[in-house]
Amino acid sequence: MKKTLTAVLLSLTLAAPVMAKDIAGVKYPDTATVNGKELKLNGVGLRKKAIFKVYTVGLYVETPSKDAAQILAADEIKRVRMFMKRDLKKDQITEAIENGFKKNAGANLPKLQARLDTFKAAIPAEIKEGEELILTYIPGKGTNVQTKGGPAIDVEGKDFADALFSVWLGKDPVDGGLRDGMLGKED
Numbered sequence: 001m002k003k004t005l006t007a008v009l010l011s012l013t014l015a016a017p018v019m020a021k022d023i024a025g026v027k028y029p030d031t032a033t034v035n036g037k038e039l040k041l042n043g044v045g046l047r048k049k050a051i052f053k054v055y056t057v058g059l060y061v062e063t064p065s066k067d068a069a070q071i072l073a074a075d076e077i078k079r080v081r082m083f084m085k086r087d088l089k090k091d092q093i094t095e096a097i098e099n100g101f102k103k104n105a106g107a108n109l110p111k112l113q114a115r116l117d118t119f120k121a122a123i124p125a126e127i128k129e130g131e132e133l134i135l136t137y138i139p140g141k142g143t144n145v146q147t148k149g150g151p152a153i154d155v156e157g158k159d160f161a162d163a164l165f166s167v168w169l170g171k172d173p174v175d176g177g178l179r180d181g182m183l184g185k186e187d
Contacts, residue, residue, distance in 0.1 A: 020041070021041065021043075021044045021058070023044045023045070023046055023056045023181075024046050024053055024056050024085060026056045026083045026085075028041055028044050028056075028058035028081065029041065031060075032060045032079060032081070034060075034077050034079060034136055034138065035077065035138060037062060037077055039060035039061055039062055039077060039078070039079060040060065040061060040062070040064050041058055041059070041060055041064075042059040042060065042061045042064045042065070042071070042182065042183065042184055043058075043059055043180075043181050043182045043183050043184035043185070043186075044056060044057065044058045044059070044181055044182065045057050045168075045175070045177065045178035045179070045180070045181025045182050045186070046085075046178065046181070047174070047175055047178050048175075052085075052086060053085040053086065054084075054085060054086060054088070055082045055083060055084050055085055055086075055088075055133075056082070056083045056085065057080055057081065057082045057083070057168065057178065057181075057182060058080075058081045058083075058182075059071075059078070059079070059080055059168075059169075059182040059183075060078065060079040060080075060081065061074070061076065061077075061078045061079075062074070062076040062077055062078070063076060064184070065183075066183045066184055066185055067183075068169040068170070068179065068183055071165075071169060071183075072162050072165055072166060072169055072170070075139045075158060076139065077136065077137065077138055077139065078136070078137050078161075078165065079134065079135065079136040079137075080134070080135045080136075080165065080168065080182075081132060081134050082132060082133040082134070082135075083130075083131075083132050084127050084128065084129050084130065084131050084132070084133070085129060086129050087126060087127070087128050087129050088126065088127050089125070089126050090123050090124060090125050090126065093123050093127060093133070094120040094123050096174065097119075097120075097164075097167055098116065098120065099174075100166070100167030100168070100170075100172070100173070100174045101116060101163050101164060101166075101167055103170070103172040104163055104166035104167065104170035104171065104172055105163040105166070108159060108163065109163075111159075112157075112159065112160055112163055115155050115156065115157065115160045116160075116163075118153065118155055119143075119145060119153075119155050119160075119164070122145045122147075122150050122151060122152075122153045123145075123147065123150055124147050124148075124149030124150035125149070126149070127147060127148070127149065128148075131147065131148045131149070132146075132147070132148070133145075133146070133147050134146040134147075135164065135165075137158070137161035137164075137165065139158070141154060141156075142154045142155050142156040142157055142160065142161070143155045143160060143161045143164060168182055169182065169183070
């Protein structure tokens with residue numbers, strides 16, 4: 001009986017969504033609503049480069065999981081909310097995302113390149129400290145890109161979204177610690 005109760009409590013703990021989190025002074029609420037669906041905060045992380053805090057990120061999903069492959073495979077709404085901890089120029093943002101995109105897209109890169117170029121064009125000349133870059137995948141619609149200084153655009157295809165979200169969650173993420181945080185593995 002004791003083993004069964006322990007197993008049940010452990011499984012509930014692992015499946016439970018992360019509650020509101022504060023990381024590097026940025027508060028991420030425990031839920032976000034997109035197209036009438038409530039997404040749950042899966043995890044948060046901090047991207048550092050050398051000694052500098054670059055951005056924090058929160059991952060919102062319909063079905064929380066500590067398994068990156070499961071999150072990427074799910075054809076469900078998912079959102080990456082990035083909060084800038086410093087001013088970043090367009091080329092800094094797009095180069096970092098493009099490098100991670102290329103590492104994870106593999107053989108699919110040629111068919112994704114035009115959409116990657118569309119994505120990069122939507123990033124404004126600069127995103128200031130305190131501003132956000134919000135990337136939301138909606139099945140059947142594509143990936144919505146929102147920033148304060150740029151136009152909101154949609155980039156079609158789940159294949160594009162998979163490669164984009166793989167920048168943080170893929171087999172070759174931009175930062176392993178950041179990936180673990182987004183997967184709720186670092187508490």
